[in-house]
Amino acid sequence: MTPQTRTPGAFPALAGSTLMLMIIAGSVATVAFDIWGQVIAPWIGLGNLSPDGLARSLLGTFGLPNGRPEGIFMHLVIVGLIGYPVGYLFIFRPIWERVTGQTGWFLASAVYGFGLWVFAIGGITAIADGVPFFLNFTRIAWVALAGHVLYGIVAGWIIAYLEAPRA
Incomplete structure (x- = not known):
């Protein structure tokens, strides 16, 4: 799919190419998020993100299996x-x-990443058992903010790159 075939503001086609676009962008962005939150942030003394821990808490809230593999x-x-x-x-x-x-992919992607942080660290923590709302705005909350914005930017960049016309 190229910008010439995609109408701005329209939903993407329900096609295999859209699924592949999602998987590729999601994979690369998730790796970037995890490298930031589980490698770089701890190296520089900011703390270690544990997104599987939040997922486990949410699963447990609903009475679902919530072991480490499920998280x-x-x-x-x-x-x-x-x-x-x-x-x-x-x-x-x-x-x-x-x-x-x-307005271009960068600003939209950064705003989306911020929204992911509000959803995950504000919304999910509000309903997950035993997790403080917005992680009590401790240092790890800000590591999570940077990680979610990074996720949004990387995913947006990959999507923009893969949708760009090729010569």
């Missing part, structure tokens, strides 16, 4: 490869483009 699966596959890319391609980007016009 990792939810973080990597359900959220990173499916949920967040679906949210960007089918909800956020069409609304963003209808409201703001074509």
Whole structure:
């Protein structure tokens, strides 16, 4: 799919190419998020993100199996490869483009990443058992903010790159 075939503000085609776009963008963005939150941030003394821990708490809230494998699966596959890319391609980007016009992928992606942080660290923590709201705005909350914005930017960049016309 190229910008010439995609109408700004429209939903992407329900096609295999859209699924591949989501999987590729979600995979690369999730790796960037995890490298930041589980390698770089701890190296520089900011703390270690545990997104599978938040996922486990949420699963437990609903009485679902919430072991480490389930938490990792939810973080990597359900959220990173499916949920967040679906949210960007089918909800956020069409609304963003209808409201703001074509402002480019970078700003839209950064704003989307911020929204992911509000959803995950504000919304999910509000319903997950034993997790403080917005992680009590401790240092790890800000590591999570940087990680979610990074996720949004990397996913947006990959999507823009893969949708760009080729000579």
